[in-house]
Amino acid sequence: MAVVGVSSESRTLTGPGPSRPRGWFHKNRMAIAPWLFVAPALLFFAVYVIIPIFQSIAISFYEWNGLYDVNGESTAQWVGFQNYIKLLDDSRFYISLKNNLIWLVLYMLAVPVGLAIALFLNQTVTGIRIYKSMFFFPFVISQVVVGLIYGWFYNPDFGVVGSVWKALFCEEVINIVGNVTTKCSVSPPDILADETWATYGIIFAGLWPQIAYCMILYLTGLNNVSPDQIEAARLDGARGFKMLRHVILPQLGPATFLAIVVTVIGALRSFDMIAIMTRGGPYGSTNVLAYYMYETAISEYGDRYGYGSAIATVLFLIMLVYISYFLWKMYQDEKGGM
Amino acid sequence: MKLKFKSTLIAAAIGSMISTLALAGDLVINFDDPNPGPKAGFEAAVEAFKKAHPDVNVTVNINDREAHKTAIRNFLSADAPDITSWYPGNRMAPFVEAGLFDDVSDVWEANGFSDTLAAIKPTMTIDGKQWGVPYTYYQWGVYYRKDIFDKLELAEPKNWDEFNAAAMKLKEAGVTPITIGTKFLWTAAGVFDYLNLRINGYDVHNDLTAGKIKYTDDRIKAVFMAWKEMVDAGYFIENHATMSWQDAIAPFQNGDAAMYVMGNFSVDAYKNAGLTEDQIDFFQFPEITPGLPRAEEAPADAFFIPARAKNKEDARKFLAFIAQPDIQTEWNNTIGQLPINNQATVGDSKFLKEGFETLSTAAGLAQFYDRDAPAQMAKAGMEGFQEFMLDTSKMDAILERLDKVQEEVYK
Numbered sequence: 001m002a003v004v005g006v007s008s009e010s011r012t013l014t015g016p017g018p019s020r021p022r023g024w025f026h027k028n029r030m031a032i033a034p035w036l037f038v039a040p041a042l043l044f045f046a047v048y049v050i051i052p053i054f055q056s057i058a059i060s061f062y063e064w065n066g067l068y069d070v071n072g073e074s075t076a077q078w079v080g081f082q083n084y085i086k087l088l089d090d091s092r093f094y095i096s097l098k099n100n101l102i103w104l105v106l107y108m109l110a111v112p113v114g115l116a117i118a119l120f121l122n123q124t125v126t127g128i129r130i131y132k133s134m135f136f137f138p139f140v141i142s143q144v145v146v147g148l149i150y151g152w153f154y155n156p157d158f159g160v161v162g163s164v165w166k167a168l169f170c171e172e173v174i175n176i177v178g179n180v181t182t183k184c185s186v187s188p189p190d191i192l193a194d195e196t197w198a199t200y201g202i203i204f205a206g207l208w209p210q211i212a213y214c215m216i217l218y219l220t221g222l223n224n225v226s227p228d229q230i231e232a233a234r235l236d237g238a239r240g241f242k243m244l245r246h247v248i249l250p251q252l253g254p255a256t257f258l259a260i261v262v263t264v265i266g267a268l269r270s271f272d273m274i275a276i277m278t279r280g281g282p283y284g285s286t287n288v289l290a291y292y293m294y295e296t297a298i299s300e301y302g303d304r305y306g307y308g309s310a311i312a313t314v315l316f317l318i319m320l321v322y323i324s325y326f327l328w329k330m331y332q333d334e335k336g337g338m
Numbered sequence: 339m340k341l342k343f344k345s346t347l348i349a350a351a352i353g354s355m356i357s358t359l360a361l362a363g364d365l366v367i368n369f370d371d372p373n374p375g376p377k378a379g380f381e382a383a384v385e386a387f388k389k390a391h392p393d394v395n396v397t398v399n400i401n402d403r404e405a406h407k408t409a410i411r412n413f414l415s416a417d418a419p420d421i422t423s424w425y426p427g428n429r430m431a432p433f434v435e436a437g438l439f440d441d442v443s444d445v446w447e448a449n450g451f452s453d454t455l456a457a458i459k460p461t462m463t464i465d466g467k468q469w470g471v472p473y474t475y476y477q478w479g480v481y482y483r484k485d486i487f488d489k490l491e492l493a494e495p496k497n498w499d500e501f502n503a504a505a506m507k508l509k510e511a512g513v514t515p516i517t518i519g520t521k522f523l524w525t526a527a528g529v530f531d532y533l534n535l536r537i538n539g540y541d542v543h544n545d546l547t548a549g550k551i552k553y554t555d556d557r558i559k560a561v562f563m564a565w566k567e568m569v570d571a572g573y574f575i576e577n578h579a580t581m582s583w584q585d586a587i588a589p590f591q592n593g594d595a596a597m598y599v600m601g602n603f604s605v606d607a608y609k610n611a612g613l614t615e616d617q618i619d620f621f622q623f624p625e626i627t628p629g630l631p632r633a634e635e636a637p638a639d640a641f642f643i644p645a646r647a648k649n650k651e652d653a654r655k656f657l658a659f660i661a662q663p664d665i666q667t668e669w670n671n672t673i674g675q676l677p678i679n680n681q682a683t684v685g686d687s688k689f690l691k692e693g694f695e696t697l698s699t700a701a702g703l704a705q706f707y708d709r710d711a712p713a714q715m716a717k718a719g720m721e722g723f724q725e726f727m728l729d730t731s732k733m734d735a736i737l738e739r740l741d742k743v744q745e746e747v748y749k
Contacts, residue, residue, distance in 0.1 A: 065432050065436075066411055067411060067414075067415065067432060067433070067436045067438065068415035068416075068436070069415065069436045069437050069438065070415070070436075070437050070438060070645045070646060072415055072416075075436050086746070091739075154580075155580060156576075156577045156580065157577060157588070173512070175512060175513065175592070175593050175594055176486055176489060176490075176511050176512060176513055176593055177483075177485060177486060177489075177592075177593030178593075179592045179593050179594075181592060181593075181594050183512075187576050187577075188577075190576070190577045190579065190580055192579075192580050193521075193577065193578075193579030193580045193728070279521075279522075281521065281523070281579070281721070281724070282579050282724055282725065282728060283721035283722070283724055283725040284721060295717075298408075300404075300407060300713070301708070301713040301714065301716055301717035302713065302714075302717075303411075303432070303713055303714075304714060
């Protein structure tokens with residue numbers, strides 16, 4: 001706002017005299033200028049976000065394999081709410097929905113763990129910056145790389161899990177062609193191929209960078225904790241957990257809010273980890289809604305755009321609840337701040 | 339800035355020149371395999387075509403296989419090339435049904451392909467018309483460690499009893515009979531297809547993938563029962579669900595597993611893993627139901643003319659050209675696969691010779707479960723196969739679920 005005010009002022013100083021009749025634009029410039037600034041962003045937001053949302057909702061009422069015929073006309077067929085009715089009876093859909101919830105709940109662990117590490121690292125020792133950067137490191141590497149690393153980590157043949165298991169339960173023997181192989185009394189766990197454990201395995205991998213992210217948020221938050229208040233609290237005899245609960249944490253409120261927001265977003269963005277580690281498998285048991293939508297609509301055996309759009313719409317409605325709450329909360333905070 | 343403007347002008351001029359040239363006998367071909375071997379084979383065939391038809395100006399676009407699968411959905415209805423590579427069987431069905439491929443029955447008729455390409459004709463046919471011309475295929479079967487078989491004095495099993503006896507003997511010697519990696523699902527479909535083809539035969543395979551037989555049908559149940567016996571007896575390696583087909587070569591290479599139900603493209607991978615030609619060999623998947631005509635898996639790759647192609651005349655010349663025996667011979671020598679034209683000669687490798695023997699005497703050729711069945715069915719089916727291999731006790735639940743998917747897919 002301030003910028004607009006300055007520029008309009010300078011405009012009147014250098015412009016022609018007040019004798020010139022003032023146009024509509026001139027009269028309303030204070031109202032128009034902000035819109036002009038926002039226009040490009042609005043345009044792109046509409047083209048890439050808003051319009052596709054409605055297109056996707058529209059497609060969800062059709063059965064369509066994504067093809068256009070020779071004349072460029074869509075081969076889609078109107079089926080009304082059929083896709084949604086199918087969705088209600090689709091066990092894969094419920095598995096995905098359940099996994100989404102598991103992701104949201106377990107991903108929240110990143111917040112307290114991140115806080116704990118931040119508190120631990122918030123001290124002045126030689127080389128603390130190196131430790132801090134090492135803890136932050138996993139957030140810098142791409143999700144895809146994290147997924148790959150953990151895929152190997154869990155591998156029952158050559159991964160860390162497999163190696164530890166082999167050291168405990170297996171012995172080396174010479175096989176028929178004279179090569180070394182291992183015989184195990186109990187076969188090693190195949191975490192990513194086990195329908196009960198695979199999702200937890202991926203979440204655990206995802207937590208690694210997410211904890212680092214929360215940690216860095218809290219570290220910056222801790223920098224802003226007022227030393228006076230700590231001093232005062234200390235004089236009043238507050239120590240340890242009491243100090244944390246009643247003095248530090250309230251001051252970390254904004255950091256906590258941000259950490260929760262990014263963690264929820266992170267949990268909803270679990271797509272890349274799943275794609276790289278299990279591709280939704282074994283047999284769909286690690287799907288979340290986003291990946292299930294991709295699988296039905298776009299992947300090699302998909303091409304069911306209508307059904308995929310129906311899943312996308314459900315996901316959108318769920319996220320809408322969260323986003324509305326988030327916006328409402330922000331609005332309330334701003335109102336309180338004023 | 340000025341320089342940049344100039345170069346864009348030049349680029350635009352060149353661009354317009356190319357597009358004007360395009361009007362005069364231009365042929366655009368989209369191909370889907372940039373790997374060195376397939377690319378060289380394709381380019382050599384294009385060169386030969388240019389020599390035979392100097393008046394045709396050929397432009398080639400080679401795209402990555404996965405990218406091609408996505409791109410074809412757009413370019414067929416928007417900016418279509420004159421020729422594109424794609425796959426026969428059910429994979430071409432959506433495009434044929436949307437009217438995006440040109441009917442090329444005339445090319446088949448004019449060149450006598452019904453005789454020379456007879457083996458593959460059924461899979462190129464929808465509604466009694468042919469929609470493309472294939473240039474290569476390869477066999478599936480059992481690849482095995484010959485040195486291990488020799489050490490245990492095992493011969494190539496010809497029937498199911500011999501196969502089971504061999505598997506038991508391998509197990510006694512501490513060798514897992516079969517390696518497999520089901521992370522990407524389709525490998526399990528290979529095992530299922532072969533059990534089905536050997537127990538019930540070609541027609542049941544086709545009826546199943548066409549949705550005419552239920553998965554809970556007794557014949558399909560019999561397949562799963564045989565498979566269950568194999569899994570429960572420990573024929574397959576553990577941890578297969580985290581392995582790709584390439585990962586599953588490791589135990590095969592190490593001598594921990596002795597057989598692999600696979601396609602011929604895997605031979606290169608065995609050799610890259612350090613196995614020599616003496617250590618590996620091939621046998622046809624053994625007979626299960628005595629006297630049943632032997633059908634095989636033989637996925638083919640083919641070329642198609644999009645309905646929106648601009649130069650259909652030269653495109654037809656190209657299709658006729660790539661099915662010629664000499665062209666198919668050379669092309670498949672380069673890529674190490676089998677020519678489809680029965681007048682062509684097969685490459686020197688022992689696997690190709692056995693493959694040719696296997697396919698040319700087969701009673702029927704299947705494309706593979708995921709090419710014969712529609713995409714949605716294939717996906718659900720293959721997930722079911724993987725789940726079944728991890729826990730055979732879920733058999734009935736899986737089959738019932740597949741029935742439900744089937745009902746929805748083929749309505």
